Each structure stands twice: as C-alpha cells, then as structure tokens.
Amino acid sequence: MGKITVVGAGSWGTALAMVLADNGHEVRLWGAREEQMDEVNQSRTNHKYLPGITLPIGITAYVSLEEALQGTEHVLLVVPTKAIREVLANMRTVLKHAVTVTHASKGIEPDTSKRISEMIEEELPVHLLRDVVVLSGPSHAEEVALRQPTTVTSASKNMEAAEAVQDLFMNNEYFRVYTNPDIIGVELGGALKNIIALAAGMTDGLCFGDNAKAALMTRGLAEIARLGRAMGADPLTFAGLTGMGDLIVTCTSVHSRNWRAGNLLGKGHSLEDVLESMGMVVEGVRTTKAAYQLADKIGVDMPITAALYEVLFHGKDVKEAVGSLMGRVRKHEVEAVPNLYK
Numbered sequence: 001m002g003k004i005t006v007v008g009a010g011s012w013g014t015a016l017a018m019v020l021a022d023n024g025h026e027v028r029l030w031g032a033r034e035e036q037m038d039e040v041n042q043s044r045t046n047h048k049y050l051p052g053i054t055l056p057i058g059i060t061a062y063v064s065l066e067e068a069l070q071g072t073e074h075v076l077l078v079v080p081t082k083a084i085r086e087v088l089a090n091m092r093t094v095l096k097h098a099v100t101v102t103h104a105s106k107g108i109e110p111d112t113s114k115r116i117s118e119m120i121e122e123e124l125p126v127h128l129l130r131d132v133v134v135l136s137g138p139s140h141a142e143e144v145a146l147r148q149p150t151t152v153t154s155a156s157k158n159m160e161a162a163e164a165v166q167d168l169f170m171n172n173e174y175f176r177v178y179t180n181p182d183i184i185g186v187e188l189g190g191a192l193k194n195i196i197a198l199a200a201g202m203t204d205g206l207c208f209g210d211n212a213k214a215a216l217m218t219r220g221l222a223e224i225a226r227l228g229r230a231m232g233a234d235p236l237t238f239a240g241l242t243g244m245g246d247l248i249v250t251c252t253s254v255h256s257r258n259w260r261a262g263n264l265l266g267k268g269h270s271l272e273d274v275l276e277s278m279g280m281v282v283e284g285v286r287t288t289k290a291a292y293q294l295a296d297k298i299g300v301d302m303p304i305t306a307a308l309y310e311v312l313f314h315g316k317d318v319k320e321a322v323g324s325l326m327g328r329v330r331k332h333e334v335e336a337v338p339n340l341y342k
C-alpha cells in the first residue's frame, strides 16, 4: 500500500481520505488552516466539514504542502474550482518529482471555460505531471463518511492511470469505482449538474411539485448532453454515473449544497445571504456563469442555464424566469426528429 496526498481538507477531501485509509494506504491530508489540521491529528475529527465522524488512524494531517507532498507519487486534488490554480501554483513551487494528479472537484472556470484537468495541465509542467485522472459520480461526502454504498467513475486519457486509481479506491465493501476514457464527458457532467441542482432547489423553494422537478432534471440533462456533445464528449457518458447518476443525487438530496442554496433562493433570500450562510462551497453559481459564457461562445442552446444566469447575475425574478422557460417556442423533444421527416 502506498502513500497518497489529499490536497484539500473540506468535506469531500476528508471523506475520500477516509476511503483510502480504510483501504490500508498511508494518507496525508493537507489543509491550510493549522487549527483544523491539529484537530484532525489530535481529536481524529474534522467537525466543521464532517460532524460526528471519527477519522481512521491512517490519516495524518499536514499544514506544510511541501512536507505533505514529499515522497508521494499520487496526489488527490479536492479544493473548490476557484482555488485550483492557486493550489497548483503552490504545488509547482514545492514538488520535486512527477506525480499523478487525480482531481475530484466539480466545476468549470468562468471566462476561460476550462475544465479542471485542463487547468492542471496548464499549471503543472510535464516533468512534474505524470497523468491526470478525474474521480466523479453521485457521492455525497456525508454518506461516504458513513461508509454507505457509493459508486463513482475514474476517467483519464490514459486507461492504465484510470485503472490505477480504481485500484487505490476499490478495496472495501462500500466504495465501487468504474472506469471511463471520456474525461470531457465525465468532467462536464459533474460540473453542469450543479446548475440544474440549484434550479431544482429553487422549484422546491417555490413549492412547485414533483412534475416541475422531473421536467427540470430531464430537460437539464438534455442541455448538459447538448453542450457536452459540442465539446467532444461521448453522449452516452451523460446517461451514466457522472451524468444522470450525479444529477439525480444532487437534485434530490438534502445533503447537496447546490440544492440547499437553490432552495433558499426560491424562498426569496438574496444570493449574497445564501452564500454567506452555507459555510461550504456552492460550485453551481460560478459554473452557471462559465456554462452560460461557453454556450453563448459556441452557439449551443441551454435555456435552463440561461434562465438561471439571469436570476443569479441580473436579479431576474425566479417566477418570471420559470414563466419565460414555459413559454418558449414549441419544440420536438428529441432534436433528431425533425430531420427524419425532411
């Protein structure tokens, strides 16, 4: 069993560190806050992010990134998308050897439209980066930390690297990992479902029913797949764990920060107050901006994303946004249908 450094000690980094420690690996958990890292080492808890959970002894917390990375060949990067470039720049200054970087974050960078694997390739020079792998799927940290059955996907351009990550995580009865070569589809599915989860939370906050939620999830998946296909993803990926699977778990679970934030917005709270009250990352807000810009740039129709963008960034009334969505021009459900009759 090897040494693995988990960079990011929030809820997801800590829960994944637990899986790796359960599998017998020596896990180094890095976080920037000394008080929090002392808590992990001394009390074996990380109460702000995983309340009530006792961490396995195989996890050691570090505040020095250089020490945390010494002698490890595998880095699991799990910080919010906003912090990815800053953390990679710090890694670049202290790394002395090549590592495989697996990331488990879910987002797209506004303005550049970059996926996280692209940011990793940009920030780490080739002599420090062996492979890039993505770990994604329907997986709330709260349930993984309770060792409840969970399935995710490991994706990479290099299938050997994806399989190596599958091996690292699959040695217990509760965490099962599939592999997929479609890194674009896996990353886009994980990032874009957060937009739909925010919208699903809003419909619940507005006290709309199950019909509205089912409509959002289904048409949301249609626009996720439409953008994904235009970006070179395999459309089938969006029917899998990192597409439909993650969409279901995020739109229907009270654990989801995106759903909870949307719910508060639907009840009339301001975006500023909602983000302030969450205390954890709500990736869907930045991703809405990034996806809106990307769809606009490449000419892909994403009506739900565009409606949410107006609500979040231009103060449009939520009910008015729903009205505009429902009043759009008539369409075929399946885009290929009109072509069949030509």
Ligand SMILES: NC(=O)C1=CN([C@@H]2O[C@H](COP(=O)(O)OP(=O)(O)OC[C@H]3O[C@@H](n4cnc5c(N)ncnc54)[C@H](O)[C@@H]3O)[C@@H](O)[C@H]2O)C=CC1
Pocket (backbone or CB within 6 Å): 008, 009, 010, 011, 012, 013, 031, 032, 049, 078, 079, 080, 081, 083, 086, 087, 104, 105, 106, 107, 139, 140, 141, 142, 279, 280, 281, 283
């Ligand atoms: N929580 C979950 O169940 C899941 C989360 N994810 C994804 O994992 C990523 C991380 O999410 P969580 O761990 O849930 O977030 P979180 O809000 O629980 O924790 C974020 C952590 O990142 C740290 N951080 C923030 N900025 C930093 C910086 N500049 N430098 C160093 N550390 C910094 C914070 O101190 C905190 O420890 C997100 O992209 C999220 O979408 C993916 C699957 C499940």
Ligand SMILES: O=C(CO)COP(=O)(O)O
Pocket (backbone or CB within 6 Å): 106, 137, 138, 139, 140, 194, 197, 246, 249, 250, 255, 256, 257, 258, 259, 281, 282, 283
């Ligand atoms: O990605 C997740 C579950 O798969 C977590 O979603 P939230 O960030 O909305 O909590």
